[in-house]
Amino acid sequence: MRLKPVPEPPDDLGEVAAFQRAVPLVPGTEDDCCARLRDRRDLPNRQVANDWLAFLRALGLATETPSGFTRTDAEPTAERIRDGLRDGVLFAPEAIELLRAASHADPVTATDLFEATRESVPRHDRARDPNWEAAWRERADRLLRWFVLVDLAEPVDVDADAGTDVDAGTDPGADVGTDPGAADRIGTGSAAYLVGDAVRSDDHRRSP
Numbered sequence: 001m002r003l004k005p006v007p008e009p010p011d012d013l014g015e016v017a018a019f020q021r022a023v024p025l026v027p028g029t030e031d032d033c034c035a036r037l038r039d040r041r042d043l044p045n046r047q048v049a050n051d052w053l054a055f056l057r058a059l060g061l062a063t064e065t066p067s068g069f070t071r072t073d074a075e076p077t078a079e080r081i082r083d084g085l086r087d088g089v090l091f092a093p094e095a096i097e098l099l100r101a102a103s104h105a106d107p108v109t110a111t112d113l114f115e116a117t118r119e120s121v122p123r124h125d126r127a128r129d130p131n132w133e134a135a136w137r138e139r140a141d142r143l144l145r146w147f148v149l150v151d152l153a154e155p156v157d158v159d160a161d162a163g164t165d166v167d168a169g170t171d172p173g174a175d176v177g178t179d180p181g182a183a184d185r186i187g188t189g190s191a192a193y194l195v196g197d198a199v200r201s202d203d204h205r206r207s208p
Helices: 015-021 031-043 046-058 078-088 093-102 110-120 123-128 132-149 182-185 197-206
Strands: 063-067 068-071 153-159 163-166 192-195
Touching: 015 031, 015 046, 031 046, 046 063, 046 068, 046 078, 078 093, 078 132, 078 197, 093 132, 093 192, 093 197, 110 132, 123 132, 123 182, 132 153, 132 192, 182 192
Parallel strands: none
Antiparallel strands: 063 068, 153 163, 153 192
């Protein structure tokens, strides 16, 4: 089962280990684990703590046992997190397929991911939240930023004058192409993404 919660990604991948350590080794109730996460990671409320607990479960860094929730002994490496995202998080496969088809002239935005998956948003989420579209668009944005953190996606800049160009880290001599109309389509300053190098290497590693 793929889980829905996608918390705000940290600035550094190493912070994920701190969240994992905030989950107890001795199994505890959901309330106890959320309280511990909230206290140890200075989270604003229980809902954010609950989202982190579910997300860590999706990544294989925490688990639910008959006695309660506990952290696993898995190391929160980039490879582990990539696998967890791809296998355990709702709409991650759809995001990867969009990124595979993206180009410098037509990169992926959070709105693109939302529009590609909106009909698959669980019905009860749509029914209970009048602002569900905004909420799931923001979730798409967070998911893509998690992808960047583990090299499943690469951010690109959208400039009103130059169109879509690659991130500054790319070889400036490479012929990547630009699209002057991309800024109008995407919106100047909007986050946009291409597929990351890890997708290809992980595909090869995960293939039978």
